[in-house]
Amino acid sequence: MAHGGSEQGLLILVVGPSGVGKDTLLDAARARLHDDETILFPRRCITRPAGCAGEIHIPIRAEDFSSMAKQGAFLLSWRAHNLCYGIPGHVRRDVANGKTVVVNASRSVIDDARDLLGNRHLRIISIRANKDALRKRLEARGREDAKDIEQRLKRASAYHITGPNVMHVDNDKDLETGIKHFIDAIQHRPIPADQSATDTAT
Numbered sequence: 324m325a326h327g328g329s330e331q332g333l334l335i336l337v338v339g340p341s342g343v344g345k346d347t348l349l350d351a352a353r354a355r356l357h358d359d360e361t362i363l364f365p366r367r368c369i370t371r372p373a374g375c376a377g378e379i380h381i382p383i384r385a386e387d388f389s390s391m392a393k394q395g396a397f398l399l400s401w402r403a404h405n406l407c408y409g410i411p412g413h414v415r416r417d418v419a420n421g422k423t424v425v426v427n428a429s430r431s432v433i434d435d436a437r438d439l440l441g442n443r444h445l446r447i448i449s450i451r452a453n454k455d456a457l458r459k460r461l462e463a464r465g466r467e468d469a470k471d472i473e474q475r476l477k478r479a480s481a482y483h484i485t486g487p488n489v490m491h492v493d494n495d496k497d498l499e500t501g502i503k504h505f506i507d508a509i510q511h512r513p514i515p516a517d518q519s520a521t522d523t524a525t
């Protein structure tokens with residue numbers, strides 16, 4: 324049986340502050356769950372040029388984004404870090420067809436996602452790490468300059484993630500431990516007690 328599959332379909336939003344490791348964990352899960360056809364890891368649409376370090380995305384021209392959003396190209400969209408982001412509209416059909424869809428999202432769209440899909444079809448995996456780790460990782464990643472990194476660190480504690488179907492995964496330790504707990508959360512296996520708590524601040 325495919326652990327991550329759901330007869331009802333499920334959207335899993337992976338959220339957390341910049342630098343916490345969302346894309347790294349997603350890349351590892353995508354590779355390790357490759358054989359499970361019930362779990363999909365779609366690419367996001369972003370008004371960031373192709374070829375930047377980090378996540379592979381679908382590049383969209385800034386001048387096209389809002390008309391695409393109006394035409395329904397995105398299931399969810401948001402603005403952050405002077406960029407626009409969209410989760411492709413086909414994800415809704417994928418969930419309706421019973422797939423488990425796992426994608427990186429802004430903490431700001433959790434309520435919109437709950438309104439759109441209802442709690443039965445939605446899980447939030449909130450990735451956490453301490454601020455020192457975030458700073459070191461953003462500096463080492465080298466995609467943003469020092470000013471942008473400060474903005475991202477300021478935004479880190481801007482949200483308090485509460486509500487149903489939230490699983491927390493701490494990615495403070497070695498990456499392999501983070502990956503293991505992340506895959507457990509996707510497959511809804513219990514995460515060790517100190518790694519997860521519902522209704523806890525990020």
Ligand SMILES: Nc1ncnc2c1ncn2[C@@H]1O[C@H](COP(=O)(O)OP(=O)(O)OP(=O)(O)O)[C@@H](O)[C@H]1O
Nearest residue numbers: 341342343344345346347460464494496497498501
């Ligand atoms: N457990 C870990 N230990 C050490 N380094 C890590 C760990 N997890 C991720 N990293 C590193 O931290 C950096 C930031 O990770 P990543 O880009 O995945 O974060 P993110 O949450 O997707 O950030 P953003 O929201 O800005 O895209 C990467 O260079 C990654 O290799």
Ligand SMILES: O=P(O)(O)OC[C@H]1O[C@H](OP(=O)(O)O)[C@H](O)[C@@H]1O
Nearest residue numbers: 339341403408427428429430431478
């Ligand atoms: O702070 P919040 O709104 O939760 O996250 C905002 C956005 O910031 C990050 O963008 P990027 O991947 O670094 O471009 C996340 O992936 C997310 O899409």
